[in-house]
Amino acid sequence: MFADPGPTSPSWPLGLDAIAYGGDYNPEQWPREVWDEDIALMHEAGVNLVSIGIFSWALLEPREGEFDFGWLDELIELLHAAGIRVDLGTPTASPPAWFFATYPSARVVTREGTVLGFGSRGMAGPSSPEYRAASVRIATELARRYGSHPAIALWHVHNEYGAPVSEDYSPSSAAAFSTWLQDRYGTLDALNNAWGTAFWGQRYGSWSHVDVPAVAASVVNPAQRLDFARFTDHALRECFIAERDAIRAHSSVPITTNFMAGSCPSTDLWAWGREVDVVSNDHYLTAADEHPEVGLALAADLTRSVAGGRPWMLMEHSTSAVNWQPRNVAKRAGEMHRNSLSHLARGADAILFFQWRASRSGAEKFHSAMLPHTGTSSRVWREVVSLGADLGRLAELRGSRTVADAAILWDWESFWAQDLEWRPSDDLDHRERLAAFHERLWRDGLTVDMAHPESDLSAYPLVVAPASYLLTEAGAANLTRYVAGGGTLLVSYFSAVVDECDAVHVGGYGAPLREALGMSVEEFLPLRAGQSVRVDLSGTSVSGDVWSDDIVLAGASVVGTYEDGPAAGRPAITRHSLGSGHGWYVSTRLDVEGLAPLLQLAYADAGITSPDLPEGVEVVRRASSEATYTVAINHLDEPVAVPADGTELLTGDRVAGTLKLGAGEVRVVRTPR
Amino acid sequence: MFADPGPTSPSWPLGLDAIAYGGDYNPEQWPREVWDEDIALMHEAGVNLVSIGIFSWALLEPREGEFDFGWLDELIELLHAAGIRVDLGTPTASPPAWFFATYPSARVVTREGTVLGFGSRGMAGPSSPEYRAASVRIATELARRYGSHPAIALWHVHNEYGAPVSEDYSPSSAAAFSTWLQDRYGTLDALNNAWGTAFWGQRYGSWSHVDVPAVAASVVNPAQRLDFARFTDHALRECFIAERDAIRAHSSVPITTNFMAGSCPSTDLWAWGREVDVVSNDHYLTAADEHPEVGLALAADLTRSVAGGRPWMLMEHSTSAVNWQPRNVAKRAGEMHRNSLSHLARGADAILFFQWRASRSGAEKFHSAMLPHTGTSSRVWREVVSLGADLGRLAELRGSRTVADAAILWDWESFWAQDLEWRPSDDLDHRERLAAFHERLWRDGLTVDMAHPESDLSAYPLVVAPASYLLTEAGAANLTRYVAGGGTLLVSYFSAVVDECDAVHVGGYGAPLREALGMSVEEFLPLRAGQSVRVDLSGTSVSGDVWSDDIVLAGASVVGTYEDGPAAGRPAITRHSLGSGHGWYVSTRLDVEGLAPLLQLAYADAGITSPDLPEGVEVVRRASSEATYTVAINHLDEPVAVPADGTELLTGDRVAGTLKLGAGEVRVVRTPR
C-alpha cells in the first residue's frame, strides 16, 4: 500500500547515529548572545537535531522577491560547528504581512463568508495561485542555498498542514474545486449522479454553477460536502507536493512534513504517508483525560501505521503543559519520560519537542519548552537532561519494528461523511468508538495497528471496524475475503451504510457485509438522550446506550439479546461463521468496561491471548533481526512486576523472568532472538 | 372569519371517493424501470393520491426559458392509467442552480449579513422580483400544460412556505419592506409614532432611511422587528398568491400549499387559510417527547381550526423516524397507525407521507418512507399496507366534522412579539404555555379548537388565553364581550401587555382586560432561575415557577394565594364574575399536573364535564348529519374499555355500551344520530 520513497531521497534524516533528540528552535526571537548559551545547553541535554526556520518567511523574504539569508547562514554554521543536525523548515505555514496585503484574494474565507485576517498563524488559501507561486519560490531559494549543505539532515516542509484551518470557501478555492470535480467526474451527468442532485432539485446544467458548499438555507448536499472534504485534503497535499518537488530539484536530503495524526481531521494521512520520505508527527496530550497516555498510544499507533510500520519521528510533543487547551495541566514528574518512551516503543526513533526555549511573547508564551522561562534551575530542565541521557542508552532500538496484535479500521473518508449533518443521532461519534475499542485493547495489553478497509489485513488475527459508515463495495469485499480466509472481524453499529458517494447501499444498511456477518439492519433504532438498554451477553448483562438496531439475521447466531428498549427480545450482538473465520456485529454502544466480555469472546475466535498485566502498565515490543525489545511503562503510583528476560538497557541490569518497575518507571529489556 | 373558497375552485381534491392515501413521489431519483414497480406496490398499499414535481424545477426548466416536460407527461399518464390521482407541485421551493447563478441578488441574506449559498433546499428571497417572475413563469407553464388534465386532482404550490428560511435581509427585501411600510402607515409620522422612534433617537426623516432590522449594536426597535415579521409573512403569502393566480388563469383544479402548523413560526396561518382552496399540513413527531401524540393533537387541532373546522389534508407525516432531529427515534409497531387515525379523528380526510420510496442520496436519505431501503420485507411496509386497508374501511367519515369542547387563543402576531429580545424573563415561553394548557385538556379528554382573539368565540363554553401578550383593544373588547355573554375565560400571566405596536397599554399591564378579569398587574415579579413558589388554591397547595405578579384587584375574588416568594400573602389566582360569565387569571407557571385542579374549577364555571377516561386513551368525535364517529386510540400498553355504542368500522363488530381496545389499538365506532 505504501509507495517506496524513491531513489532520490533516503528515508531517515542524514547523519544521525542515535535516537534523534531536540526540538523546534526559534533563535530569531532572541538576541544573538542567547544563541551561544543555547548551543551549550543543547550539548548538556544531549540534543542532536533541531528544527529551524519554520516561521521565518518574513525574515527571509522581508519584501517580495528580496531575500536575506545572512542570519540563517550564521545559525546553520553555528549548529553545524556544534555537531547539531539541522531539520530545515520551509516557512510557508505563515506567509508574511506583505503577502496578504499584496494578494488579498489569497485570504481564506470561512464557510459563513468571513475573510480571515492576518496577525495569527495560518496559511493562505491552499488553492490560491499566488500562494502556490510564492511558497514554491521561497522553498526553491532555500533548497538552492542549503540543499547540499552538510548541516542539513532533513527538510521540514511547511508546518501542520490542515491546521489551524483547512477548508477555504474563497473564489479561488471554488475555481479549483470545479476543476478538481471535472477531473474526478468527467461529465456533469456523472457528477449529478454521484451527488444525487435529483433530490431537492439541485441538478447542475453547467460546470460554472457548481460551487463550494458554503452555508445555505438548510443542509447542503452531503455528497458535495464529502467531495469538498476530499478536495480540501487534495489541495493541501498539492501544496506539499509543489514544495517537495521544488526542493528535490536542488537537494537529495530527505523531506518530511509534520502530521497531526488523530487530531487533524482534514488530511487523509494514508495518502500523505505515500508522499513523504519520512513520516513525522506532532502529538499533545489531552489534559482533560484521566489517562492521557491511552490517547497518546492511539496517535502513535496511527502514525506508525501511516508509516507502514517503519520508524517515524515524533516531531513535536511537550515537556509539560501546552497553552491552547481549556485547562493546561502540567505534566507530573516523570510523565514526560513515560510519554517519550511510549512513543519510542510504538516506533518513534526521534523524540523532539515544541520547543527548545520558551517564547516570552506571542500566542504560545505559556507553552512549556525544553528550557522553561525559569531556566535551568527547573524540574523540567533536569528531566530534559535526564531524558537525553536515557535516549542515548536506547540507540540500538533504532530501526526495529513495533509488533502489533490486531488492527482497527481507520478511514478518513468515512469520518468526513459521518461528521456531516442529519445523521440518525447526534450521539453517533466515530472518534469515541475508535478510542473506546482502542482503549479496550490497550487495557488488555495488546498493541494495534490502524488499517484502511481496502488494505491487506491478512496478517492480523483480529480486525475491529468501529465506525465503518462509509464502506465501499471493494472495502466490504476485502473484509468478506478476510473473514472467509480465517480472520475474526468485529463490526460495530452504523457500518457499511453508504458508498463513496454517501448513498445508501442497495439492499439497505449493512448489505455489503451481509455475507461476512450473516445479518443486516432493517431499521436504525437510536436511543433517546440518557436512555440505556440492557444486553444479555451469553449470561452476562451489559449496558448499552446511544444506539440499537432492528437486526435481520441471515445465518448469524445471536450471542447477545436486548433485555429491554426498542428492540427488546431481539438480537443485539451476533456471530457468524464464514469459511474459517468469524464475523461479529455489535449493535449498541458498550463502554470500555462493557466491551471487555465481548472482546474476550472475539480474542478466543482470533486465537489471541491477552497478557496478564495490571491495568495501567503498558508493555510494547519492538523487534529487529537480532533482538526483541520490551518497553515496559508503569503508569501506576506503586511498583509492579512484569515478565521479561534479558538486559535492561537504562540500568544495564540483567533481568531473569521478572522485571520490577518502581512507581512511574520505564524499563527497556533487550532479549536476543 | 374564513372566506369562502370562491366559485372557481372546488374545496377538495378532484376524483377521490375515499380517504386520500399516499405521499410525495419523486421518481426522478430512480431509473425508469423502478416506476413500474412503484405503481404495482402503490396498488398493493391502497395508495390513491401522490404528490409529484415538488423539487423538479431544474429538470422541467433545465436552462432559463427552456422547458422539458417529457418525463412528467409520461409519469402523469402512468399514474392516470393506474387510477392514482395526482397532486401536482410547482417546483418553486427549490430554484435551479442557473437561477442563482444568473440572479445572485435573489439570494437570501441573513440578519448577520451572510449571503446564503446554493446546494441545499430553500427558496430565493421572497421579495426578489426575479424570483417572482421565474416562479410565476414555471407555474404558468405547468398550469397551461396540465391544468385540464384529468389526472390532476390538486395543485400543490411550492413546499412549506417559511421553511427552511423566511426572513431575508437583502437589498431587494429592504426595498419591498419600505414599500409595505408606506402602504401600512401612509406617512412617516405615523410610522415614527407606531414604532416609538422617540426612544433611543431613532426618528426617521425619509422613507429611504428605513431599513430591514439587521443586526445592530444592541437590541433593535421591537415594533420595527414585529413589522418585519408581518412583512415577511406577507411577502411569502404574496409569492403563493402570485403562483395561485397564475394557475387559476388556466385551471379550475383546487389549489393548496402545505402548511407546517405549529412548527413554522413565520406564517400567520389565519391569513393563509383564507387563500387556499384546501388546507393541508405537514406534521412530524418530536422524537424527544415522551408522549409525542399530544403535540400531534395540537398540530392537528390547529390545522382544523385554520381550515375553519372543515376537513383538511395531512400532506406529509412519516412512517417511522425522520432524519433532522437530534435523535431520530423510530416509531414503535402500531405507532404510525395510531398517529394516522388521530389526525383523521381531528379532521384529516387525507393521510399522506413524505415520501413514497426512501431516497438513496441527499440530505434526507435517513428519513423513513412508505417503502424503506430494505423494501417490502419490512415491518414498515407491512404496516403501510395494513393502514391503507383500514383507511378504506373508514371512507364514510369523509366530510364529517370534529366536535370541539373548548378553545385556546392562538395569535402569531403575539408570538412574534413575545419572541423578541429583552422581555422580562428568558423563561417566558409561549409555546410551552400553549402546549401545557392543550395537554391539560387532552389529558382531561377534551378536544379543543384554536381561535384568534378577535374571532367569534361565543360557541365555546371555555376559552383559554395562555400567552396573549400582544392583545389589541379590539381583541380585549371581544374577550370582555365573551365573558359578559356567559363565557368562561382563563387568562395566564403576561397577557394583554402590549398593543399591535408592541407598546404597553395605557393604564398598565393587563389594563384592557380589567373589566373582564376584575384585576390588573402593577408589577411583574419574575422568579429567579430554579426558584419556585407555593400557591394555596382553595386549600390545595400547588407549585409555580418562572413568574409571579403583583396583582391589583378590581372586583375579582382571590381563589389562589401565594404562600411564599416575592408576592407572599398576595393573590396568585383570581376569579371574576361579569354578566353571566367568569374571568380567571393565573399569575404563575403551573405545570400540567398543577393545572389540573385549576382547570376543574374552570370547567365547573363553563359547565364542561370531562369524560372519565384512563390518561393515555384519546377519544375524539366527528359528526356528520347522519352519524357520530367516535375514534378511540389506546396509547397504553394494556387493554382498556371506553363507553361507546354502535358499529365498529375496522372490525365490523357491534358495540353496546363498552368498547374494548387492546394495547395500542384504535377503534372507530359509528353511532347513528
Added chain:
Amino acid sequence: MFADPGPTSPSWPLGLDAIAYGGDYNPEQWPREVWDEDIALMHEAGVNLVSIGIFSWALLEPREGEFDFGWLDELIELLHAAGIRVDLGTPTASPPAWFFATYPSARVVTREGTVLGFGSRGMAGPSSPEYRAASVRIATELARRYGSHPAIALWHVHNEYGAPVSEDYSPSSAAAFSTWLQDRYGTLDALNNAWGTAFWGQRYGSWSHVDVPAVAASVVNPAQRLDFARFTDHALRECFIAERDAIRAHSSVPITTNFMAGSCPSTDLWAWGREVDVVSNDHYLTAADEHPEVGLALAADLTRSVAGGRPWMLMEHSTSAVNWQPRNVAKRAGEMHRNSLSHLARGADAILFFQWRASRSGAEKFHSAMLPHTGTSSRVWREVVSLGADLGRLAELRGSRTVADAAILWDWESFWAQDLEWRPSDDLDHRERLAAFHERLWRDGLTVDMAHPESDLSAYPLVVAPASYLLTEAGAANLTRYVAGGGTLLVSYFSAVVDECDAVHVGGYGAPLREALGMSVEEFLPLRAGQSVRVDLSGTSVSGDVWSDDIVLAGASVVGTYEDGPAAGRPAITRHSLGSGHGWYVSTRLDVEGLAPLLQLAYADAGITSPDLPEGVEVVRRASSEATYTVAINHLDEPVAVPADGTELLTGDRVAGTLKLGAGEVRVVRTPR
C-alpha cells in the same frame, strides 16, 4: 494622580443645595400635556435635577445641518420655571438615521466583519472622521445656545461610552489604529519588538500592513490585541474630549459623562476620571446575585476611587427591575432605599434614575422608572416620594468623604490582557477574584478603595492584588516600596506574569515581585475542571480550586501547605517580611468563606481591626471637617443593633452607644468630630 479640574469649570453641578435627586427625562416620548403633570409630580417627589436631550439628535437636527431647538427651549424654560435644574445631554450616543444613510463608512464593523445596522441604540465608529465632525457640530450648537442658560447645571456628554459596542474593525478604525501605533512606537522595529512578531512569522515591513486584529485562522497576536484595546479606549476618550472642548469654548458649566464602573470593560476609567469635571456613574444590580448589594458596593467604591475620593454622582440606577437581564427581578419593598443610601454612604451626592417616566414603546419599555406604567398608585411611586424626602434630610452629608480601610488593585490594562485567549486555564477569572476579595472585606465590615498598581498606596495599611497578571516593572517596584515601607500586600495567583507588552517577565512568573514576596513561581499547575485541593493554613484546612503553583521560595515562610493535588506537600500560601512590611502570596482559589482565615492573618499584619457586625449589616462612614456620618444599612430580615453615638438624621433621634435598625432599615448618625 488626578489632575485638578482646571479653572474653567467647577466640579459639581451648579445651583444645587441638596443631594441631587431625579433622573433621565425624555418628554419627547409624550404629548405636551403630560409635561405639566411631570413637573407637578417631580415636585411631589422632591426631584431637583433631570437629565434631558440624551437621545434627541434626530429631533434637534432632523436633517444634516438643519436644527430645531424649539421644543428644547420650551422644555428648559418649563424646568427652569419649576426650579428643577437641568443636566443637558449631547445626543451623540445615537446619531440619526440620516447620518448612517449619508455616511455608511461610519458604521461599526464587528471582529467577524459584520457591519452593524441602524435601528438600535449605539454610536457610530468612534474613529470615523464624519462622526467626529457631526458630534462636535451638534455639541457646539447646543453649547452656543444653552451654554450660559441659568437652568443648566451640568453638561452630560454622550451616554455610556463603550456600550453597547466599543471595538470597531472598520477601515476608518484601522487607519486610526495605525496612526495611534505610529505615535506610540515611532518605528516599526519598536512595534515588531513590542508585539514579539518574530513568533509565528508576523514581522511587519510597512506601517500600511498593520491592521486591526480581526478574526483570523487562529489566535491573533496578544500584544496586538492588547494595543487594540488601548486604542479603543483612547478613541472613545478622544470622542469625549472633542465634544468637551467644543462645549468649553462656549460654556463654563461643568461637564460629565456617565461611566459604567465595573460593568463596561473597555474604558480605562483612571484616564477618563482625569478628563471630566464631575465623575458620574450608572449602576444596575445583577438580579441573579443572591446579595446584589455587595456588587453595588464594589461599583460605588470603584467610582469613588476614580473620582479620587471626591463626591460623585449616581447618574442612573433603577427603582426596581431592569429589562435586559435574563430574569429581571423586581426590587423588594425598601430595596431601592437601601441601594440609594449605600451609594450615598460610598460617596454619591446625587441619586438619579433611569428614568423618570416609563416608556410605552421601544426596547426598554419593561425597565422600571420613578413613575411606572401604573402611575402614582404604585408601591414604586410611594417609595420614590419617600426617598426624595429622606435625601432632603441628609443634605448636610454633601461634600463629606468616605473613609476607606484598605485598597484593592484595579488595572484595566491587566484585565484586557487576561481576557485574551490561550491563558493557562479557562477558569481564570479576574472579575471573580476581585469580587471575592471585595466581598470578603465587605463581610468583614471594611470599606475599600480601588487603586492603580502604580499609584501612591502609602495611606493604606493593607493592599490586595487579586489578579495583577499584567504588572509593569514600575508597578512591581511601587509595590515593593510599599511593602518595604511598612505595608501589608496580599497577592493572589497569576500575578506579575507579563509586562505591558504581554511578554513574560524576564526571570519567569512573578519575578518582579520576588523581593516583595520572597518567592516566585516555577510552573503553573492549573487544576482540572471540578478538581479541588486542600490547604493546611496554620492548622485550619481550607479548600481551593482552579489553580495551584509550583512555588520557589526566596526568603518567604510557608503559612499554608498543599495537602494534596499536583503540589502536594509544597507551599500554597507564603508570607515574607521586607523592611517593616509583609508580602503575602496565595496560590489557589479560595472562595469567600475560605478567604476569611487568610484575611484575618493579613489584617493582623496590617493592624486592621474588623468591626464586630452581623454579616449582612453594612456600615460605612463619611467624614467632613465637622462630623463623621455613620450610614448603617440592615440587609437582614430582622432587627439589629450597631454601635453609634450622635444624632440620627432620618428620624432626628438621639443615639447613645447603640443604634437599633429594624429589618431592612437604614439609619444615618452624625457624630461631631
